[in-house]
Amino acid sequence: MLRITLSTSRNALLTVLVAALLITAGCNGLGVGETDTGPDGTTSTPESTATPTPTVPQNGTDLRSISLEQDAGHIINSDLDGGDPKRDGKYYEPVQFAAEAGTVVNISMRSPTGDPLVKLRGPNGTVIDLDDDDGMGDAADLTMVTLPETGQYTIIATSSEPNTAFTYYLTVEQFIPPEQRDVLFAGNMSSWNRTEQLGEFADDVSRPFDKNTWTNITGVSVNTDENYVVLTYTMDPQNRTMDRMTDLDASMLFAYSAVDGYYQRGEGEVNASWAPERIYYRTVTPDGELYRISYLTAEQAEDYRRTQELDQYYYGSLWAQRTYGPAHDSYVEGADNSTSTGEVATRDKSGEYIFV
Template structure:
C-alpha cells in the first residue's frame, strides 16, 4: 500500500510540476528580482537565540584592569564592528603572548555604542578556548568556556550598556595551551532597525543574514505559487548551514491535492531557488548563500508539529541536472517524519519525531528571523 500510495502521489507530483514548472519559475525569478538583497537580518553567524546558553557564568561587576596590549608581534589586536561584523578572524595563542594564571591571552578591542547587542564566538581546531568580554572601564561583562559548538566559547546576545572601547580577552581554559583560534563578532540588529541594514552592502552580510535572505526569497516565491497556505516562520542555523521554513496548515481542511501542491512547491521551489542563487551573477545574491539543507516544517494552527522533512542542496542540484522527479521526491519522502499532530504518528517509530530534530538538525543553535 505504501508503494502504491507513493507511486500515485509521484504521478500527481509529476503532473503538477509539468504543468506549473514554467509558471513557478517565472514567479520565482520575479520574486527574486523584487526582494533579493532587501531582507538583511544583522544577526550572528552562531546565534542561538534569546535563550542563550546554560554554561555562561554570572557576570561580575568587579572592575579589573584590562591587560596591556603587547606592542610587538603580528597577532590580532582590534576589529571594527562596522567593517568586520560577521567575519571570522584567525590568530594564535603562543609563547609570545602575555600570561594570566598560567594561560596565554590576547586582548582584541572594538568600539561600540550604548545599546549595541553582540554575539561573540571563539573557536579552535585544537585546544579549548575561553572568551571574556570587558567594558570600557575594565569591568568583566561576561565570560564563557564551552557555550558554543564543541569546545567553542560563545557569548550570546550581550547588550553593551555604554559607548566606548570594549575588549575581548581570547584565552584558553587550561594553562600553557598554545593554539590557533577563530574569532567572530557579530552585531544583532533589532527588527525595528533592520530597514537601515537592507540598504547596506550585501558583501558584508554574515552567514545568518545570507541564509535568512535565502529563506525570505524562498518564502516570497512560495507564497506566490501556493495560495492556500503561507510560510509562517523562518529559522536559520549558520553553524549547521541550514534554513527552516514553517508552514501552517489546518488538518481539517487536508486534501491529497493540497498536500501534493505543497510537496511540489517544496521540491521545485528549493531546486529552482538553489539554481537561481548559483547561476545568476547579478551582484545581489550569491551561490554560497544557499543552505546545505532546507527543512520543511508543517504545523497546525495551534503550533503542533504535523510533519517535517528536508532536502539537501546536492539533491536539488541533481534534480536540476537529471530532472529525475521520482528520485528527487523519494528523498523528500525518506527524510519525512511525522509529528504528534499527524494521524500516522507513532511515538518511537523511525519515521516519527516529537521535536522536529531530524537529519542532524540541532534546534538549540537555531535563530528565528520571522
C-alpha cells in the first residue's frame, strides 16, 4: 500500500466503506560476449553462423532496450526469431537498460509457447544472475537482484531449447523500499502535488477493493497528465467463475463510486480536484500474465451514486470498455479489444508514476 497510517476520521470512513462493500458485493550459460552481434549491426563477429531452419520465423518483434523510468512494472512483448543473434543453437535478444548502483530489480520472462531462459549481465559484461525455471511453469525469474554499479545492464532473453522461436513477455520491476515511498507523502497534505493527490486516491480505493479475499492488489500507479490511476491485482484461476467475476465488477464500481463521492463532498483534507477522471483495474494471473483490463469513469461513478442501480446498462458499458490480455480465452493478437502490453486506447503508459 502507499501509506501505512491514516487519520482517525478517515480510518472510520474506510471501515464503513469496507463493510458496505462486503455486504453488497458478496550465473553461467548463454549471453552476449564481446564478439556477439545483433541485427542492428552493433559490434563484431556472431558466435554462430548457422542458418536458421526454414520453420523459424524471421521477422518478429525485436526488443533491444527498455527504460526503468517508463517501462518498469509493465509487461513488454517481443519475439525470439530467426533474425535474432544465435549462440550454441539458441536465439537470444540482448535487452539493455540503464540503472544506478544499489537499484533492486525483479526480472521475469514468460511465454505461452516456449521455455524461456533469462540472464543478467553487468556493465562490464560479467554475469550477475541467470534463471531457467524458477517461475511458475516454465517462466524464468530473477528475484530481488541488487545492481552493483551505475551503468548499462543487459538482459539476455533466450530459450532453454535450441532452434526454437516464440513470443515472450518480459517484465522488469524496480523495488522501492517502503521508507523511500513514504517520503513522497511526507508533510502537510495541503501542499501535496498532483502525483501525491492521485496516489492518495488510489490508496483509498485499494483498501476497500482489496478486502475481497480472493484478490490481492500488487501494483499501484498514476498518470497526472492523463488524470487516471491504475490498480493491478492478482486472481487465481479457480476464482474466475461467472459469479465471482460479476461480483468483482460490482466491487470495482462500489469502491470507485464511494471514494469518489467522499472526495467530491470535500470531507476531511481532500477535495474534488484530487479525484481522477478514470480508474483502471488490471487483472493478472498469479504468475504475472495479463488477464484483462477494465476501466471506469468519474461519470459512471456519479451515475451510480445518483441512481444506485446496477443494471445491464452499467455492466454493458463496463464490458464494452474491457480489453483482454494473453491469459484470457478471448484474447486475439492484434484485435482492438486485446492487448499484450497493457496499452489501451484511453491509457498512455508513458507518463505513469509507479508506486508499487
